[in-house]
Amino acid sequence: MKTIYGPVASWRIGECFNADPICRSPKVCSFDCVYCKFGSAGFVSTKRCDMVDAEEFSDDVSHLTSQQKRIPLRFSGSGEPTMASNLGDLVSKARVAGVSTIVAVTNSSLLSMPDVREDLRDVDVVIAKLDAADEHDFQSINRPHPSVTYSNVLAGLRTMRSSFKGSLRLQIMLMERNRYGLEALGEICQDLSPDITYLSTPTRSSSCEPLSHKVMLSAARKLERKGCRVSVEGKL
Numbered sequence: 004m005k006t007i008y009g010p011v012a013s014w015r016i017g018e019c020f021n022a023d024p025i026c027r028s029p030k031v032c033s034f035d036c037v038y039c040k041f042g043s044a045g046f047v048s049t050k051r052c053d054m055v056d057a058e059e060f061s062d063d064v065s066h067l068t069s070q071q072k073r074i075p076l077r078f079s080g081s082g083e084p085t086m087a088s089n090l091g092d093l094v095s096k097a098r099v100a101g102v103s104t105i106v107a108v109t110n111s112s113l114l115s116m117p118d119v120r121e122d123l124r125d126v127d128v129v130i131a132k133l134d135a136a137d138e139h140d141f142q143s144i145n146r147p148h149p150s151v152t153y154s155n156v157l158a159g160l161r162t163m164r165s166s167f168k169g170s171l172r173l174q175i176m177l178m179e180r181n182r183y184g185l186e187a188l189g190e191i192c193q194d195l196s197p198d199i200t201y202l203s204t205p206t207r208s209s210s211c212e213p214l215s216h217k218v219m220l221s222a223a224r225k226l227e228r229k230g231c232r233v234s235v236e237g238k239l
């Protein structure tokens with residue numbers, strides 16, 4: 004299994020290459036979100052371990068041409084990227100190989116851990132998930148490992164916001180069960196002050212009904228009134 008593939012189109016960051024520090028099927032994640040594109044099969048865990056070989060990753064990144072290295076490299080993949088305990092090593096190998104922009108997507112569950120924040124230190128853009136405004140919605144939507152609490156996630160995001168030098172962006176998946184908590188989510192966004200907040204809704208292939216584009220745009224207006232810069236999936 005290749006650790007890097009692409010280019011792929013991302014509505015949030017444009018054309019990018021994907022780096023998968025997990026390379027497992029079924030997924031390895033600390034959450035089991037109701038809308039997960041990988042389905043419910045997999046390991047819900049918080050135990051970090053090496054899942055891809057760093058030398059194999061080095062080989063894969065060295066096969067990118069110099070033009071391809073100017074396209075962002077996004078760490079996402081088959082689960083939660085921060086569960087890879089060699090993530091920092093992989094990021095530094097990509098940097099040494101000459102990749103100009105490194106992006107990491109995370110579900111925010113492990114951001115309260117200093118070693119995870121250290122692994123993300125040299126990343127240019129971190130896109131961190133926050134779907135809920137309280138513990139109840141968090142449990143119902145993200146179905147986390149029992150050791151992960153909502154307050155823990157928020158504390159990790161706050162620490163990340165104050166210590167991370169790159170661009171910290173939020174990703175909110177909006178659906179029927181959390182759209183009524185948007186006012187409270189907006190207040191949390193206001194407090195966290197992310198550089199951009201991305202709003203999306205589950206795709207039709209997931210078990211959750213997507214919201215209409217009209218509802219999504221109205222949700223974006225609410226967040227903008229809180230002073231957030233918002234980008235909506237599918238907005239023309």
Ligand code: SF4
Pocket residue numbers: 030032033034035036038039040041081082083110
């Ligand atoms: S965090 Fe991502 S990979 Fe993990 S369950 Fe949720 S959607 Fe799936």
